Amino acid sequence: MLPFNVTESGVLIIRLRADLDIADRAAAAWAIDGYLAAHPSAPVMLELSDVPLSAAAVSTVVRTQRMCRSAGAPLAVLAATAETRRALEAQAGAEDLAVQPTRALATAALSAVPTPVATAA
Numbered sequence: 361m362l363p364f365n366v367t368e369s370g371v372l373i374i375r376l377r378a379d380l381d382i383a384d385r386a387a388a389a390w391a392i393d394g395y396l397a398a399h400p401s402a403p404v405m406l407e408l409s410d411v412p413l414s415a416a417a418v419s420t421v422v423r424t425q426r427m428c429r430s431a432g433a434p435l436a437v438l439a440a441t442a443e444t445r446r447a448l449e450a451q452a453g454a455e456d457l458a459v460q461p462t463r464a465l466a467t468a469a470l471s472a473v474p475t476p477v478a479t480a481a
Contacts (some may be wrong), residue, residue, distance in 0.1 A: 362391045371470060372402045372433075374424075378409045378444060382415040388420050389427075396431045403470040404428050405463070409440040413447045421448060425457055436466040 364374045372395060380388055389422040396404070406424055408417065421437060428435040436458040439445045445459045 362388055362395075362397055366399060366402070370399075370402055371377055371405055371467065372396075372399045373405045373407055375407045375409070376417060376420060376424075378411045378413045378417050378439075380414055380420060385420055389423050391425055392420075392424050396427055396432075396433060397435075400442055401432050401438075403434045405436050405466050405470065407436055407466075408444055410440050410444075413439075413444045418447060418451055421457075428446045434470050436447075436460055436469040438466040454476040 361392075362374055362376060364372060366372050368437055374392060374395060376388060396402075404424070406421060408421075416417060425435055437448060437460065440461055442461075444463065448457060448459050451457075458466070458469040460469055
């Protein structure tokens with residue numbers, strides 16, 4: 361289970377281990393999907409730990425981006441290390457991903473993004 365909380369302003373914060381391995385990737389995506397279902401259209405902040413980003417974690421972030429887009433939930437990613445931000449920004453399909461170095465900037469990015477319209481899966 362991934363740790364999460366909902367802030368007073370309604371932001372769903374999900375903490376994802378950056379060193380996630382392939383065996384745990386599906387469970388992480390399943391948990392995130394459940395959180396999105398329980399908090400429909402809530403802005404989502406995906407907070408990565410400060411360790412080198414694994415390929416499975418990158419895959420999970422990109423998958424979370426697709427799930428949020430489909431659910432109509434804005435997403436910001438909090439990645440404190442420049443290496444992690446560069447790895448995420450280099451991924452195909454992650455061009456519009458808001459990757460921020462601090463929680464304050466991630467929160468600001470969420471409030472600046474208009475709520476997208478949910479699409480059929």
